[in-house]
Amino acid sequence: MNLQQLEYLKIIAETENFTTASKLLSVTQPALSKSISKLENELNVPLFEKSGRNIKLTRFGKIFLTHSNLALTEIEQGVKELQDIINPVTGTISISSTSSIGTYFMPFIISDFLNKSPNSNFKFNHQSVPGILKDLKSGKIDLGFYDYVDSIDSHTDIESIPIKREEYVLIVPKNHILSTRTEISLKELKDESFVAFCESSKDNMLSYSEYLGYIPKISIQPSESSMLEGLVAAGAGISLVPNTPVINTNTLSIIKIKEKIKDRVIYMGYLKDSYMSPISKVFKDYVVSSTTYLK
Known part of the structure; x- marks a missing residue:
């Protein structure tokens, strides 16, 4: 078993089609099929079954995919952490905000931070609040900015810090x-x-x-x-x-x-007890120190 096989498994499960998966992975279909067959033989269970013209995961495949995805995520996090250690003052900060906050609040915060840390860069997009929370929990983004969360206290794995109050x-x-x-x-x-x-x-x-x-x-x-x-x-x-x-x-x-x-309250959220790169931590602390929130 190797990482390549786990990556193949993930893409095939998403596309439910060997032909489509082979194109996305830039590998021939026979080679892709052979790789999955070897994995099935090693695990001694079928991972896929036919579903019309496509395929779908078996119950064994669903169980193994869950653990496989966790393994891939952990490895990606490990590589990222090592890269951050090598370059602690550089790197990419991945953030997302609602469109209203992204229109006027985020541009100034990001611009001011870049003036102080010119070697950093940002990945920034607009989403709904549920989309932001989902991406925080999956580790897709480092920080989220939003102004309304239904039952905010119920999201116990997300730390939501109030950073700005507006009348x-x-x-x-x-x-x-x-x-x-x-x-x-x-x-x-x-x-x-x-x-x-x-x-x-x-x-x-x-x-x-x-x-x-x-x-x-x-x-x-x-x-x-x-x-x-x-x-x-x-x-x-x-x-x-x-x-x-x-x-x-x-x-x-x-x-x-x-x-x-x-009043309207703007929150900055991040996933609790999760790895955050040094540059993302610097930005998080900068946001807290440079904004005012009065209760």
Whole structure:
């Protein structure tokens, strides 16, 4: 048994097709079949069985694949750890955030860190909160940034550190009748149309009906947070958003809300009791030291 056979097993299990797997692995189909046959003979169990035109794992194959994947992951982690020891101040930091946080918060944090650690680099993408948590648990990413987790305490294997608190404000177009106001009560907005953005049906940035005390008229729900300000500026509606420095005050007016509503909290998450490269640890500590969170 060798690592190559375990890698072959993983790809065949994912594709459920020897022909497809052989193309992905850049190996001939006969050679791939022979390698798996040798593995089956060594284990003395069949790992695959026919399923129509394709194949699927047997119950023996499913059991062995679980342990095989763990072995491959451990070896990959070991190689990575050794490389990090050789170059403790360089390396790649793999992070993911929700799209709204990635639009305005992450670029500044990453840019400032790179000014201090120019030899490091980042792998960065946007995902939903469930996607971030999944990738943290699988070790695909080092750190995740999110602002809402359903039953956050139930994710006991994830350490979620609050790093920033932001109050919500109302934004309206410059030509709106409310644009000259500095403060407003939510009760005054009953006849207004709202532009409402949320990461997904479960990851609501703000429950409008809960805080307004009535069901508001939602004129549009953009799929990307970056679209929200443009829609408000164009007159598609008004919106409740976190108060951030990047709100374009040339086209929008920011109005404080009289009522106290729940602030938005940004969290940084990572997998507990798991290996983290030296450079990722440096970045994690940098984020904590350079952000402010007031309870």
